[in-house]
Amino acid sequence: MACCSAAVAGELRRTAIVEAVERVRTSVVNIHGEKTLAEGEVPPAGMDSDRRVNGMGTGAIIDPRGYIITNHHVVDGVDPINVTLADGEECVAKLVSHDPDTDLAIIKIDVSKTLPVTPIGTSRDLMAGETVIAIGNAFGYEHTITRGIVSALHRTVQVGDNQKYEDLIQTDASINPGNSGGPLFNIDGEMIGINVAVRVGAQGIGFAIPVDKAMQIACELISAKRLQSVWHGLVVESEPSQHNPAALVVRSCDSDSPAAALGLEVGDRITRVGSLDARRPMDLERALLGKHAGDEIEIVLDREKAESKLHLKLVDLPAHLKPNDEPIWELLGLRLKPISGDDFRRYQTRYRGGLNVVAVRSGSPAARQGIRRGDVLVGMHIWETITLENVSYILNRPDFASLSPLKFYILRGNETFLGHMSVAGAKTR
Template sequence: MPSYIYPNWLQLVCLFGVAISIGSPAFAAPQNDARNTPLVQAIKGCSLSVVNLRGRKTVTADIGSDSESKQVNGMGTGVVIDSRGYVLTNYHVVQGVKKIEVTTSDRQKTTAKVLAHDPETDLAILKIDLPSELPTIQIGSSSDLMLAETVAAVGNAYGYEHTVTVGIISQLGRTVQVNEDQVYRNLIQTDASINPGNSGGPLLNLNGEMIGINVAVRIGAQGIAFAIPVDDALEVAADLMRNLSAQRIRHGLTTKTILIENQPTVFVDSVIPNSPAAASGISKGDRILSVGDKPVKNRLDFECALVSATGKTGTGAFPLKVEVEHGSSQMTVAINVDRVTHRVSDMAWGSLGMKLVSASDAEMLDRHPTYKRGLRVVSVRPGSPADSEGILQGDVLVAMAGYKTESLENLQWVLEQPDLQQQASFMFYILREKEPFWGKMRVAMRNFASGN
């Protein structure tokens, strides 16, 4: 069980535990039984949306002046945030785990793939595939939490699956530093018993709504544990999913979440001119009600729907049905979504002489303090602008013409700017291993656009 030592007095453990797997008991109570309290109902309502995670990872322990690495069995918890199999958990639960084993509350077993993660906030999104759709966790809000409000934690504590503990909200807005690299901000403090294996599990209110993601506990203390507020977690998760969809499709919408009577509501924040969204008639300020056949209750719902849409078969553009509230009326529009990969690949090969793919999070880890994402060069066309500037296979393009190139959608937007063709040259920045390089490049003639 990894622990984190703090300067002078604070010692925390992120709750990715080493334990054994033990089945969870089933129970039932008559609906009119006095024991069937709101808390009991809350736990019943969420149990199918909580999954248990386990896997092996390598940990390093300091022994005197030496260090020793060993394999340990670790456990954690995840919550189903979308019925298509998207699961939210803590990044430290899955970091370094090659095979993530998942068990649902009805004993289905499968493995998960890490789709995206954010080390700074310690959140990760997993994808699991099962024959049927999964029940999703009911989402609450952390904007109206009250001190001494009753809460419950559910998780895979020490491998005891779906363990339930109860406490109160002890304080809000805590900042906790677990080591030199990891600082959590705006945390919920609770005295609900949280143990190794609880990481990534939900902190619930009495309505059965998730209001936090359990993340850490102070070692040596009693009743001091912490959770990431759900509003913060959902925004990070939505950004992670947006980065995924931006690598594959282009729609031209940005959205924002606004709380109305403490309920999240999703509005169109901007529409890029001449984009598929602009052509559909959708406008800034429209409220998004659904995408496809899935209702949209928060920005994460919207982004999950887009990521799922990227899995549609075919190579060309495809229509995406979006229901919106425009003023006092509702309407359904069809956004003719572009597939980024195909179009941008041709544009980059033709105008720059590079074939590019999105660099993975693992490739970008610790490469540069400013550039966290970029596009890896797969090949360079001889005699092209990229070849003339000495760009090599394996380099990562992180910026050009004054804009970051964090995704293929970013690159497409830059290449489509009318003034780019008029410039004698433009600046570009690449990373070669961890070393930054820059140069000046000119877009090639348009007759290369076919990729010949």
């Protein structure tokens, strides 16, 4: 009798929260490492010694081959990026792609086993008051579990001068330092958000990026066009039907693309790409990870309730579709964004305009010279840099190779700094 009572008690303790955590905790990873914070002026004018600080965060596995989504600020400047799996295995990750504006990044670990993937839900139907669960590396305590409710939706949070989050989920689940980049789950164990921010000094107030927005950004970050410079020509979106709950519908198909040549049309329903069920646009890009021009992949269509199989051959991305800032990224290691006239005037400087530095590639010429995210590039050599076209003009000049080391001017706060960077492939005078 006592045995039966104990069994019943155990079942009563196995709540929906316990069951959700048991299903998903192995798909959550802990991220840690050291970050270099450069201080002082831009070299060669003089810079104080670098400071090494410990960083920590959390990530969610989105592909069994080791692709993980997290916050950009968790991995920005961290080298190496150390990842601990739920079973204690330690790995070193590489940064695959990132977007500072949305504070999201994709990293990858190389493992010999198939990893559990975080179940992905939707943030479209979230309800204020519903139960949520956070799993993360809180204060360095790995796989800490907290619970709470959705306190509010569509929140806007300003963090410092350079980071503004919009349309966030607010929750009273404890979101502590180290939780950043980790998943927020619903009671069914589906990820409905990526934890991003905590109000310092506030209790019971945490925030998360809605999962639908996060997956849209993740799709762009891992796209074949971005990572492998290959092209398929499709624009798709999720549209499950009663006949087939796992499907993508083709919304557009470039007329001269490989997809169009194959006969794909607007309105076609894609149910499978390679070995993956096609539930959301990210599944199409996941299936193409590691593919190159000339590779083929099978696409399964649902046309009038009949299954059709096609083989899509990828091609090199046409020159006119390549981002116009790619040479800037490749040569200098900078992602730049124009600044409106009204926003620039607050700097109260003699310069007419500039470009905001939104990302700096680790180990690049810009990084070696101490240029940071948030700086404003106002000039290079004898030319002003108000638009991306201004920078492209400089990089495309016939005599560009003779300009190295390239003189540059940046604004940091209300101060102007001068520096010189040596550009790979350019002649040093």
